[in-house]
Amino acid sequence: MTSLLRYDELMGSVRSVGSGGSFTIACVLCGRAESEDHRIRCEDCGGALDAVHDLRQAGPRPSPNPLLRYFDMLPLREPDSVCWLGEGNTPCVHAERLGAEVGLSRLFLKEEGANPTRSTKDRIASVGMSRFAEIGVKAMVIASTGNSSTAYARAAQLLGGVNLHVFSGRHFLPRLNYPDHPAVTTHVVDGGFDAAGAAARRFATEQGMYFEGGFFSLTRREGLKLAYLEAFDQLPVAPEFVFQAVSSGMGLLGGYKGALEYHRLGRLPSVPRFVGVQQDSCAPMVHAFEESASAIAERHVVRNPSGIAQAILRGNPTESYPYIRAVCADSGGTMTRADEAAIRRARHLLAEREGIRGCHAAATALAGAIRLRREGLLSEDTPVLVNLTGADRPLAPVPRDLVVHTADVTR
Numbered sequence: 315m316t317s318l319l320r321y322d323e324l325m326g327s328v329r330s331v332g333s334g335g336s337f338t339i340a341c342v343l344c345g346r347a348e349s350e351d352h353r354i355r356c357e358d359c360g361g362a363l364d365a366v367h368d369l370r371q372a373g374p375r376p377s378p379n380p381l382l383r384y385f386d387m388l389p390l391r392e393p394d395s396v397c398w399l400g401e402g403n404t405p406c407v408h409a410e411r412l413g414a415e416v417g418l419s420r421l422f423l424k425e426e427g428a429n430p431t432r433s434t435k436d437r438i439a440s441v442g443m444s445r446f447a448e449i450g451v452k453a454m455v456i457a458s459t460g461n462s463s464t465a466y467a468r469a470a471q472l473l474g475g476v477n478l479h480v481f482s483g484r485h486f487l488p489r490l491n492y493p494d495h496p497a498v499t500t501h502v503v504d505g506g507f508d509a510a511g512a513a514a515r516r517f518a519t520e521q522g523m524y525f526e527g528g529f530f531s532l533t534r535r536e537g538l539k540l541a542y543l544e545a546f547d548q549l550p551v552a553p554e555f556v557f558q559a560v561s562s563g564m565g566l567l568g569g570y571k572g573a574l575e576y577h578r579l580g581r582l583p584s585v586p587r588f589v590g591v592q593q594d595s596c597a598p599m600v601h602a603f604e605e606s607a608s609a610i611a612e613r614h615v616v617r618n619p620s621g622i623a624q625a626i627l628r629g630n631p632t633e634s635y636p637y638i639r640a641v642c643a644d645s646g647g648t649m650t651r652a653d654e655a656a657i658r659r660a661r662h663l664l665a666e667r668e669g670i671r672g673c674h675a676a677a678t679a680l681a682g683a684i685r686l687r688r689e690g691l692l693s694e695d696t697p698v699l700v701n702l703t704g705a706d707r708p709l710a711p712v713p714r715d716l717v718v719h720t721a722d723v724t725r
Contacts, residue, residue, distance in 0.1 A: 318637070319637065320344075320474065320634060324364075325366060325367075325574065326370070329379045335590065336371065336391075337368065339366070340366050342361060343360070351560065352451075356695045360498065363530075364535065364571065365532055366556065367386065367387050368373055368576065369578050372579065378403065379398045380401070380403060381440060388441060389536050390444055390643065391448055392448065395444050395448045397447065397473055399440050400439060401440055402436055402437075403544070404427075404428040405424075406423070406424045406548035406549060409423050409667070412670065416684045417664070417687050418698055420697040422549055422698065423670065423700050424542075424545045426676075431465050431491065432706065433704035433705075434461075436590055437541060438531075438534040439540060441536055442466070442531070442534070443476065446533075447587075452477065454476060454479070454525070454606045455514050455524070456481065457507065457510045457513075458480065458482060458486075458490075459482070459489060459561070459626075459627060460482070460490055462534075463492075464489070464707070464710075466478055468671075470495070477497060479500065480499070481511070481513055481514035481518065482501070483502075484503065487716075489710055493713065494713050498713070498717065499717060500716050501718075502716045503719050520607065525686035529634040534564050538564060539568035541569070541701060542556075542573065544577055546573070546582075549697075552584070552586070553699035555686075555696060555701045557680070557699070558591065558698045558703065559676065561628040563634050563638035563641070564634070566638055567634075567638065570585070570588050573586055585645055586647075587683075588641050588645045589642065589649065589682060589686065590603075591650055592651050593623045593653070593678055594621075595654070596619035596629055597616075598615055599614075599631055610631060610632040610635045615629055622654055622658070623675040625673065625675040625703070625704065626678065649681070656685065657677045659681070659683060660678070661674060664676070664680060665704070671705050673703075676702035683698055
């Protein structure tokens with residue numbers, strides 16, 4: 315079966331898709347080259363655009379700064395553009411005690427909760443701000459359930475030069491953890507994440523501002539890819555399976571692309587099997603995947619989603635699902651889900667056996683690995699990497715100066 319994603323073809327013909335710097339921009343669906351730096355989707359087919367790097371001259375460089383270490387595989391033209399804010403270099407631990415309890419002797423955990431805002435999303439803010447400086451973005455609009463907006467708000471406050479507009483559903487306000495600041499305007503929508511995203515797009519269009527694009531932002535996926543490249547370099551053995559909790563799935567797609575790149579560079583013997591995990595109460599992708607559906611149908615959409623893993627409460631992933639389905643299918647992986655009891659148990663095990671205070675989304679990924687071990691898809695000695703994407707932020711500040719919008723949550 316032909317893959318939906320054309321990464322292999324693009325990586326093998328990077329010289330034919332454009333010129334300039336060490337990368338080009340192309341559509342991962344149709345292969346069309348893109349010369350407009352500000353565009354986030356293909357003008358022909360609407361597909362996701364991505365950076366295609368010249369891997370003939372790529373590879374990690376010796377540097378404590380992850381953005382310089384992996385510069386050859388980032389969408390940046392000049393090293394002087396790099397805006398590193400201390401994220402990255404997070405632990406990747408062999409969870410021997412936890413693994414012994416759940417029957418996985420080679421279980422490894424990438425602890426992204428060690429980042430400055432306790433989330434892997436700090437990586438997207440640094441890569442994003444670095445690229446935006448290169449392409450001249452001065453004002454931008456994002457939508458988030460909390461982690462991305464917190465990371466970007468921190469970056470905007472520390473770096474200056476960009477006016478940031480954050481859109482969030484009212485339910486997620488407690489997860490926006492940054493103080494009020496002149497560089498950041500916080501917009502609240504009386505709806506969920508999907509309504510906030512729609513309001514953000516409309517606002518950006520009306521105001522003539524750059525819409526960051528969420529899943530379709532290549533800087534997001536390239537930033538999140540770094541957690542995987544670090545883990546691949548830290549691991550004593552190549553993983554056969556990779557687990558991550560998914561909302562839109564941008565981190566899983568970024569990690570998959572990174573694995574393809576590392577395989578081409580000879581730094582991975584094979585591409586791992588990628589597994590996307592969702593919570594039972596909001597699992598539209600899993601439902602569609604289990605039906606072998608090529609697209610999200612109305613019956614899969616979760617209206618007004620709820621659940622303890624708030625970071626992954628996306629009820630309508632219609633636009634991103636085909637990409638994540640392709641990642642899981644093409645890599646030989648799958649999608650699975652975890653109920654609340656399994657998530658709580660996984661979180662308890664992380665804390666009690668490994669001393670890791672992961673958030674519920676991180677625990678969801680681990681719960682997925684435990685489930686597949688119980689179901690026999692993993693053997694006792696299978697090398698497994700679980701990306702623990704974040705931790706809670708207790709006692710963190712929240713913005714008080716809010717711009718309130720109304721929204722039709724069905725849009």
